Amino acid sequence: MRPVTKLAAAVTATAALVLTTAACGESSTESGSDKGVGLAFDVGGRDDHSFNESAARGVDKAKEELGVDAKMMTAKNNETEADREQRLTSLANAGYNPVIGVGFSYGKSIAKVAKKFPDTTFGVVDSVAEGKNVDSMLFSEHEGSYLAGVAAAMKTKTDSVGFIGGVDNALIQKFEAGFVQGVKDTNSKIKVRSEYLYPNNDKGFNDPAAAKEKAQGWLDDDVDVIYTAAGQSGAGSIEAIGAKKGTWAIGVDSDQYQQPGLAKYKDSILTSVVKNVDIAVFDLVKSVQDEKPITGEQRYTLKEDGVSLSESGGFLKDIQKDLDKVAKDIADGKVKVSERPSR
């Protein structure tokens, strides 16, 4: 082909493509009937031993107790809004109700897709999304983390503890703020380090190797309690801590002592700041089943058991009384926990 004709062909091909799109072809947006819960996970997927798994437990409970079906899908690294919108649309389209986005990344896309499916109830964890048919589930991670900070301060022997966050954003800063405040309020002499795996990439929740490396560095520097709030990445730091005797890991979101995938290291898991996403998810599914869907902002605080400190393993027995007292003070409003770290 001559170059000019080649060029012409290219232009026509593109134009033709655009035209066919506009002109014909049926759309994939045709709705089905009620099929159960549609759950869209954040990166890391169902088996992250942490955040996503907590949400999945809520769905499992709903399956068992309410007899609903469920479809679960997972996000990839480096996703764009278009990918998330498509995932939510597929679920809503197929007739799943409610459709729940697990993780703040879904905030914008839930709001957008919810508009297109007014008869479906949507839920989003850790973010506030606009819409009459949207349930925004928010947790008081800072309060749970405060308790973890108190526990860390009482358990450390080297007077040096650390916090690893997955991604440096407002959500994970709540964990940091609570933890640091908890440590300092208990013993202001203790040195607290806080660092993040990534400044602004969701990969921070899906990079166990990075967390392991960071934890290893700190362990070598005599830090003996490390709290990791980084989704699936947390498994990495727990692994590093498990290899050094006398050091403690504090888990996050799920009770990580109970996680079969982490069983090898469970004797190093002091406690976990449990975020009861399962309760929130179950509540929403149940409300939809009862045809009284929950919508608007729902806050799950320490007072309502939205967050808590796990006791499995029994490593906290000696300080449980102190922790209960602090928990009560927070619930009563005597202790105010800041949501933002003071840097």
Add this chain to the structure above:
Amino acid sequence: MNAVRRVNREKLLLQLGAPLLAILAALVITSVILATTGGDPFRAYSVMIEFGFKSDSQIWIINKAIPYFLAAVAVAVGFRMKLFNIGVDGQYRLAAFCAAALGGAVAFPSFIQIPLMILTAMFVGAIWSGIAGLLKATRGVSEVVSTIMLNFIAASLIGYLIQENRLGVVEGNLTHTENIPESGHFFEISTGQEPIGGFVIVAVLVGVVYWLVLNRSRFGFDLRAVGGSHSAAEASGVNVKRMVVSSMLLSGLFAGLVGMPTLLGESHNYGTDFPEGIGFTGIAIALLGRNHPVGMALAALLWGFLERTGTQLEFEGYSQEIIGVMQGVIVFCVVIAYEVVRRYGLKLQQRKVGEELAAEARAKSSNEAGASA
């Protein structure tokens, strides 16, 4: 005349052979992978085809392909000169960030606002890639190393600047630059469903410009000459060092455009959720499209198609990773197939030349024999 036509036909066959071979091999390999992981490959393909050709899927795919194509063009400029610009990722992100920050700070009418932002992005992209070009030309630093490092520097720079009370605004869990005023929104082509981003037209223009510059200009000729052989180009009077810098600059100019469809058409700010990694996708697409604008456009659409249908495959019970595997297999197959076909063509050519020489020699010797007799 006949011989020329025959050679052309052979060349055409060889050119068609490579992509066909690649597609066939990729299909076979992915089928095997699907089958061994417990899925039915044929059902998977039918799901993909049925879902991928629905009208809303087509719109989605085109929108997704636009930045991929632009990234591929940026990478291809380097490839044509045997320069490996891995830094497109950092270039477009920094470019989009600067354009977003500027666009959020000023409010001009559209015909100033939009070109201002686009030019800013291109300028920043060119500066960022130009650093790598300068380092290579003056200090001999490999552009592979320097562009990777520049990616990290760009990411850190953005991370630093996007914080609250610098250039960022906090909104929930996201931090982003000030929103761009209405006048900075790019036009859309409405389709009755979701619109197609108007940047598709810019992308087509970029394809044309790329083709013209590389194939129809003195600069393009020099660039390809340097790609072919540094010493030969140098001998024929091309300033190789200057070409290195200017081709990196050109690559960066195109890279600056990559973030624009998202920024001007969709997000209207640069936030912590701004898409990343398109620069790397661009490398795969440039390889797949053989640095040819039409090839790259098709490859970008193919990529969009695979991503669109991948989510659907997961919905149908296949594992989502299968799409990543497919993309990898396709790139491998294409690169290998082209190499195989190239070598085969070379061998064919050598044999032909050999035969012709032998025939000539035979004729000569028989002539001599005749003369001596």
